[in-house]
Amino acid sequence: MEHKEQNECNHYKGLDEETLFMVSQTFKALSDPTRIRILHLLSTRECSVNEITGELSLMQSTVSHQLRFLKNLRLVKFRREGTSLYYSIDDEHVITLLNQMIHHVNHD
Numbered sequence: 001m002e003h004k005e006q007n008e009c010n011h012y013k014g015l016d017e018e019t020l021f022m023v024s025q026t027f028k029a030l031s032d033p034t035r036i037r038i039l040h041l042l043s044t045r046e047c048s049v050n051e052i053t054g055e056l057s058l059m060q061s062t063v064s065h066q067l068r069f070l071k072n073l074r075l076v077k078f079r080r081e082g083t084s085l086y087y088s089i090d091d092e093h094v095i096t097l098l099n100q101m102i103h104h105v106n107h108d
Contacts, residue, residue: 022073029073030098034058035066040102042076043095046088 015023029035037056041047047055052063067087070076077090089095 025073026075026094029070029075030094030101032066034062035070036098038063038066038070039075039089039095039098042087042089043098046086048084048086050084052087 030039034056038052041052041055049060049063049067052058052067053060056063067076067078071078071090075089075091075094076087078085078087080086
């Protein structure tokens, strides 16, 4: 049995570098309280930058910087309406993970 387990381990291919990088970047995104707040808000509804700044009491420059980071990871997307940009979630998998972590933290 032990010999068979060693052979199975020898066939493990691991993760490619791009996958490792993207997974670590996604966890990095979820490690920042401001980004968590923005993602959580956007999981409830689409918002403009001004709505996010008002709802979360953040500076516009902070929100714009964090949205750019999240957009580059394809966690949020935007649509333009006139001169306003409206942001929404672009990856439900990450929101599911975030909600599971919130549930885990609040679990008794």
